[in-house]
Amino acid sequence: MTMMKKLHLGVAALAITATGAVAQEVEVLHWWTSGGEAAALNVLREDLAGGGIGWTDMPVAGGGGSDAMTVLRARVTAGDPPTAVQMLGFAIQDWAAEGALADLNALAEEQNWNEVVPEALQRFSTYEGNWVAAPVNVHSTNWVWANTALMEELGIEQPGTWEEFVAAMQAAQDAGYTALAHGGQAWQDATVFDSMVMGVGGPEFYQAAFVDLDPEALGSDMMVEAFDRMSTLRGFVDDNFSGRDWNLASAMVINGEALFQIMGDWAKGEFVNAGMTAGEEFQCFRVPGTEGTVTFNSDQFAMFNVEDEGDQASQVAMASAVMSPEFQIAFNVVKGSAPARTDIDPSSFDACGQAAMADLAAAGESGGLFGSMAHGHANPPSIQNAMYDVITAHFNGEFDSATAAEEMVTAVELAQ
């Protein structure tokens, strides 16, 4: 009896502190745990603290965010969703379809989100015409990161074609360096594969294979060639790549052990964090063959249905803070990505950031802006993961390229 009484008192005390002292609070589930990412997130945290809104951090480590999504599922199933969750592409759509997301329409209308957010992005931030998430940034995934000092030492110019790219890597390998820094995790293999498919077949093929999931495109000769290019890259990766985290691969380029890394622009945060300047100590250029196109993913904060009115208010405050131009600039300068709004002045961005914003605008107009398959912006998670399996198995030598293309067709069919 006394136990129960104590328990009740304890719960009551807790409830009082929860509603009284910290009425305004957001609980944010995210997987931004590496140096540059954590620094970028701090911008938002401080921004909200300025408005008197508390921040409960709920980080779940793991590059692609799959672990974070598992935690999320447990929380939602238990009826206790976090206020806001960092989320990618189709995951937002899946949760919206389950009816788990809050409605941000009022705020969106007030701040005119329909006008300033590119349409390719709205495809993911809205569900059946309703805003359910606030986009933070646009990452493009078809970047090559290079160590300038090493390029000069080896006498390498910025490669413009696939052949020149291969020749540059050959030169680095001959000189005893790792030509391509890469981490052998499925999502990293797939990130590289995005660029290979775009480079071999261009936008139409990319659309047919990854978005329309056309079996003919998936099993085509072009797909075989994309896999062949992966084999070529495999020859330039050091032996110990398996399981390495992406930021460790970036560190190899930063330290001058490796020449190139093919990775999304979140890698820039690592370079900047290491005190290097874009365009000078390190270079960024589009993966040769994919110039003029941008494969993107966009981090968004999806807002979950929460009961408490105080929580709902802080949710709206957070969404508003995320979409404010000041935050978009401050955040994306640190994170390495381009802002999710098109009306942002690029002058405070570095060379790579300005190039990203220009490329993004150009690709958006020319129809070269595509969601990245590797980051869940081209097809739903089940299909994305089925593709991962084939790509990573091929990269690790389990299939030859022709078998891999055939497996692609089967894997996609089974996942649908």
Next chain:
Amino acid sequence: MAATDPMLDSGADFRTRLQAWLPKIVLAPSFAVMVIFVYGFIAFTLYLSFTDSRMLPSYDLVGWQNYERLFRVRQWDTAIINLGIFAGLYIVISTIIGLLLAIFLDQKIRGEGLLRPIFLYPMALSFIVTGTAWKWILDPAIGLETTMHRWGFENFQFDWIKDSDMAIYTIVIAAVWQSSGFVMAMFLAGLRGIDNEILKAAQMDGASNFQMYRRIILPQLRPAFLSAFVILSHLAIKSYDLVVAMTDGGPGTSTWLPALFMYEYTFTRNQMGIGASSAVIMLMTIAAIMVPYLYAELKEQK
């Protein structure tokens, strides 16, 4: 007096009745918890495996579709083959090493008290710790290979953990390292339980040491073999943490085991139906091995 007698009677009656009921009352909560959280969830999983559940459970039945798909998914083949390799080697090698260690420790050697815990201690570690430690030991860039190079053995090469054909064997190495000592302890207990009189009699009849082990001791260790087999095989089939810590299923998908498959499909790939059907297959595999074996063993003992 007369008035209190019946009261005393009923009090004693209540006490005996309570005594009879007490074990049942005490067991009831744990029984209920067991029924719901073990058998209830098994039934729920079985049901889910026949539905079109994807991200969250759904209750629309689709028949055998999930099972059909499961057996066409290439990763499931990989997982099953890996389980065959892993479980086979793990059980056999752990049993052999454990038995040999026990036999050697049983030779009345000095320092047994010190050696026993040394062999047994790996079992005190979780598979996560074992996996992480072995990941570092076997990693060619920081572990064994680099160390050997530093000591001057330039040609030493051991990069199995990064090789998709060999990686599953590194998992066997770590698992055997962890479990052999435990198996040893079980066999040692069995050896100590053998009647010395029989051994003395055999000795007098002129039996050699080898004959004694082969004809008398090992047959008497049957219960220990049974326990070892039961414990090792269920450890093997549910193996998940060791793989996650050591290779995370890689390189590629080459070290997937069924438990990893189940987790991936259910929780990260939004294909809960297929994940549930793989869990059911795993359960049936365990049942198929265990039930006949236990039945035969337990029946014989009666």
